[in-house]
Amino acid sequence: MRDQQSGAGPAERRLSTKEAAELLGVKPETVYAYVSRGQLSSRKVQGGRGSTFAAEEVEALARRNRRESAVGQASAGELSVRTRLTLIEKDRYYFRGVDAAELAARHSYEEIAEWLWTGRLRPGITFTAPVASVAVARRAVDALPEHAGPTDRLRVAAIAAATADPLRFDLSEEAVLGTARTLIPTLVAALPPVRGERQDEGPLALRLWPRLTGSRPDEASLRVLDTALGLLADHDLAASTLAVRVAASARAHAYAAVSAGLGVIEGPLHGAASGLAHRMLLEVLDQGDAAPVVADELRAGRRVPGLGHRLYPGEDPRARALFALLEEIPDARPALAAARDVVETTARHTPLHANVDLALAVLTVSSGMPATAGETIFAVARTAGWIAHALEEYGERPLRMRPSGLYSGAKPPQPLPE
Missing domain, CATH: 1.10.1660.10 (Multidrug-efflux Transporter Regulator; Chain: A; Domain 2)
Structure with a gap:
C-alpha cells in the first residue's frame, strides 16, 4: 500500500x-x-x-x-566505526587531518582539545572549573581511602561533578562543549596536591603539576607535561574510547561517558602501562644495568614494559616527540640513559621500539613523581578525546553500538536444573 x-x-x-x-x-x-x-x-x-x-x-x-x-x-571480524577525529599511519598520526605531533609541539593541550571538539583553534584558551563542581568533587575525593589510586579519584570526581550539574542530560553540541570545558579542569582541581599547595589558575599543565610531584617545575618540564597531554588527547578507538562510544550510543551524558572511559583505562594493558615502565626504570637505575632487569621480566613470562606498539611498526611518534623534549632537561638524563639501555638490551633479541609509556616513565621518574603519575597524565589527557568521540557518537543513530552475540552454549531446550 x-x-x-x-x-x-x-x-x-x-x-x-x-x-x-x-x-x-x-x-x-x-x-x-x-x-x-x-x-x-x-x-x-x-x-x-x-x-x-x-x-x-x-x-x-x-x-x-x-x-x-x-x-x-x-574489518575482518573487528568492529569498525567511522570517525573524523584521528587517523593512525605506520609512523605518524593525525588529529582531524593535521599531524598530531606538530600540533602538540606548537599548541597547548587546551587548544588541541578545542581542535578535536570543534575543528577550530582558539589560541590562548584556558578552561575554568565552576566553584560548585570543584567543591563537590573535592569532598567526594577527600572521602576516599588513602590507598585510592588516581583513576579512582578521577572517576569519583567525574560522578560527583555530574551531580552538581542539573543540565547534564542536555546532549546538544553546545551543552556538551560547555561540559567539556568545565569537566577537565574540575577533574584536575579535585586531585589533592602533593605538598598541600593548590594551583587552580593558569594552563592545565601548570595546575596538574603540583598534583603529581612536590618538586617545582621549570619551563622545560612544564612544556614536556603539556606536550604529553596534547599527544595523548586521542588515539583512535582504544579500549577506553570504545567504552565511551558505547555509553554515548546509549545516550549517556558526557560525565557518564567519561566515567566509562575511566573504568577501562585503569587496566595494566592501557592507561596503567606507564607505571610498569616507571618501576622498571627505577630498577635499572638502582642496578646500573638493564640486562638483569630485562632478564627478570622475560623469566617471569612478562613483556618488557614500554616497548612495542601494535599500531606502529617503528618508534611510537608520541615517544619520539617526548624524548626530544626530555633531552633538553638535565635531570632527565639518567632516566633517559636507562630507557636507552632497556631498548638496546632488548634489541639484541627482539627489535622493539620505545612506546609512549616508556617516554612517560622517563618524565615521571626524572620529576620525582610516583609510578601512578603516568596513569593520571594519561587519563586527564584522554578525557578530551573521549568527549570528542562522545560528541561524534551523539550525532549517530542511538544504540548502534550493539554487536550480536555468537551463542556457543548448550543447545536448547535443556531440562531445568535440579
Missing part, C-alpha cells in the same frame, strides 16, 4: 509497514523498533490501524545500514 499527500509541492511517497520492512531487510516489528529509537518517523493511517513511513527516510536508513554492514565485514 502506498499513499500520497496532496499539495503544491512534489507528492511525498509513503510506504506501508510491510514495504518498509522489505526495503530494510528486517521483520515488521523491527521497523517499529526503529521508530521507538528515533531512527524512523511514522504516521497513522487515517481510519485504519497501520502506519506509513516516508519512503525517502526509509531508503536513507537502508543505505546507512548497508554502509555500516560493509564497514563491519571489511
Whole structure:
C-alpha cells in the first residue's frame, strides 16, 4: 500500500509497514523498533490501524545500514566505526587531518582539545572549573581511602561533578562543549596536591603539576607535561574510547561517558602501562644495568614494559616527540640513559621500539613523581578525546553500538536444573 499527500509541492511517497520492512531487510516489528529509537518517523493511517513511513527516510536508513554492514565485514571480524577525529599511519598520526605531533609541539593541550571538539583553534584558551563542581568533587575525593589510586579519584570526581550539574542530560553540541570545558579542569582541581599547595589558575599543565610531584617545575618540564597531554588527547578507538562510544550510543551524558572511559583505562594493558615502565626504570637505575632487569621480566613470562606498539611498526611518534623534549632537561638524563639501555638490551633479541609509556616513565621518574603519575597524565589527557568521540557518537543513530552475540552454549531446550 502506498499513499500520497496532496499539495503544491512534489507528492511525498509513503510506504506501508510491510514495504518498509522489505526495503530494510528486517521483520515488521523491527521497523517499529526503529521508530521507538528515533531512527524512523511514522504516521497513522487515517481510519485504519497501520502506519506509513516516508519512503525517502526509509531508503536513507537502508543505505546507512548497508554502509555500516560493509564497514563491519571489511574489518575482518573487528568492529569498525567511522570517525573524523584521528587517523593512525605506520609512523605518524593525525588529529582531524593535521599531524598530531606538530600540533602538540606548537599548541597547548587546551587548544588541541578545542581542535578535536570543534575543528577550530582558539589560541590562548584556558578552561575554568565552576566553584560548585570543584567543591563537590573535592569532598567526594577527600572521602576516599588513602590507598585510592588516581583513576579512582578521577572517576569519583567525574560522578560527583555530574551531580552538581542539573543540565547534564542536555546532549546538544553546545551543552556538551560547555561540559567539556568545565569537566577537565574540575577533574584536575579535585586531585589533592602533593605538598598541600593548590594551583587552580593558569594552563592545565601548570595546575596538574603540583598534583603529581612536590618538586617545582621549570619551563622545560612544564612544556614536556603539556606536550604529553596534547599527544595523548586521542588515539583512535582504544579500549577506553570504545567504552565511551558505547555509553554515548546509549545516550549517556558526557560525565557518564567519561566515567566509562575511566573504568577501562585503569587496566595494566592501557592507561596503567606507564607505571610498569616507571618501576622498571627505577630498577635499572638502582642496578646500573638493564640486562638483569630485562632478564627478570622475560623469566617471569612478562613483556618488557614500554616497548612495542601494535599500531606502529617503528618508534611510537608520541615517544619520539617526548624524548626530544626530555633531552633538553638535565635531570632527565639518567632516566633517559636507562630507557636507552632497556631498548638496546632488548634489541639484541627482539627489535622493539620505545612506546609512549616508556617516554612517560622517563618524565615521571626524572620529576620525582610516583609510578601512578603516568596513569593520571594519561587519563586527564584522554578525557578530551573521549568527549570528542562522545560528541561524534551523539550525532549517530542511538544504540548502534550493539554487536550480536555468537551463542556457543548448550543447545536448547535443556531440562531445568535440579
